[in-house]
Amino acid sequence: MTNSTPILTILAGGGNLPTSLAASAQAAGYTVHVITFAGQPQPLAMPPVASTHQFPLGQVGHVLAHIKANGTTHVALAGHLSKPSILSLKPDATGLKLLARAVIRHDDALLRAVTGFLQENGFQLITAQDLIPGLLAPKGLLSKAKPTADEEEDIALARSTLAVLGDLDIGQACIVHNGAILGVEAVEGTDTLIARCTTYRAGKGESTHGGILVKRAKDMQTDLADLPTVGPDTFRQLATHGYRGICIQANRTILLGKEECIALANQHNLFLLSE
Template identity: 35%
Template sequence: MTRTAIIAGQGRLALILAHRMPDAPVFALEGFAPEMKAGSFRLERLIPFLDHLAEIGVTRVLFAGAVQRPKLDPEAFDPATAQLVPRMLTAIRSGDDAALRALLDIFEESGLGVVGVQDVAPDLIPAMGVLCGEPDAQHKTDAARASEILESTGPLDIGQGVVVARGLCLALETLPGTEAMLDFVARHGSGGGVFYKAPKAGQDRRVDLPTIGPDTIDQAVAARLAGIAWQAGGVILLDRDETIRRAEAAGLFLWAR
């Protein structure tokens, strides 16, 4: 029998999935709890947590939501998890993608399968097509340029978003995230650009897929952008109807490219 546990991060994704999977237990990394009821665990006690999942019959896990790198307390490690410290530190020093891959490996080595949003809620990941509005020739050129930029920066583990206007890169998403990037564009851009999102090249798509939702529309409007484009099949769209409604009201296009 398959039983899935949701490993929740911040944001609405975990809440949406929990509503769809009412029998799934929900856990969150201590300090990054979502806006919902969830059990908590610490990386310093990862092995006891994995043992607990096995005890309650969990056979696979689904990671959902954003999590920043936690500060680790050397005195909080249990003996079993402490043996993983060299491996964990090596992965963390190599970047977010390497750290996530190492974490997934540990879960799988404990006998737990790891599934992605595309496996349990594929409708949250739009296929190719324009959802509203209509990108013109310049917008399509800018989106293509943005895609090239992310393909180049992906191996550097920098970010999943970029803004391009008239062929020029206005901003690249880094550690502070999408909101900080679009705020920069709002203050320094002249308007009319395209915000583009895509997973990093080589990224494990079971975790950390980029996400777009109603708040993204509000931020794009404040930045005076023409629209939002993303890699079809590679980006999660939250609250689809409300996101499209806000985009239409603001005159923005939404395009899964």
């Protein structure tokens, strides 16, 4: 008699999302295994799971053999990874074949190659939003504060900038202030972007407060992994550095701890716009 319990392996990066996904998957009846990657950000406070193993990021063949051996039926990608150089990956033979499929080694091309590879090997891909109710940001103004007319123009500028940059596979976030793009998210992540642009804002000789974080998914990216994510720490960073608010993309942005995010926005008079 075959075991009908679905078995999920989470390929986990850093942050709280893999933790929330593991807990929700177990509550939904999955047996959960977790794979992390050496030298990469690690998930925070992971609950007890069936197994946890770590592999070098480039050892794709070893990862594949491992998840086949434990009977995995479903795979999810969750959490953030640092972007390594090709040389530092030291890929095995299977990893080299996977890299060859992504002729343009941009994030989106690599993600599509990885997700396609997993599906071709018989695994069903699921996402955090499949298992965590209300994970994606709903549309609307979610805070008491709201952007001014000038700030709405800034948001429009940031949206159009990210749309162009997304086609080049550059970043999911930018900071806009008084009609100028102060910075675009690179490999350093959103928190560092927020801090970095505080300096640029002050350098313009203007107020040391203000500015908007705008985050959106790239138009052509897969929704199976790497959707833009914000959480309570994002709002704490914005408040600490004197920003005015944040605009995110409705239904394509992961809003971790939604109620806490809204409470923090209201506490610090930040606007939270999802559109």
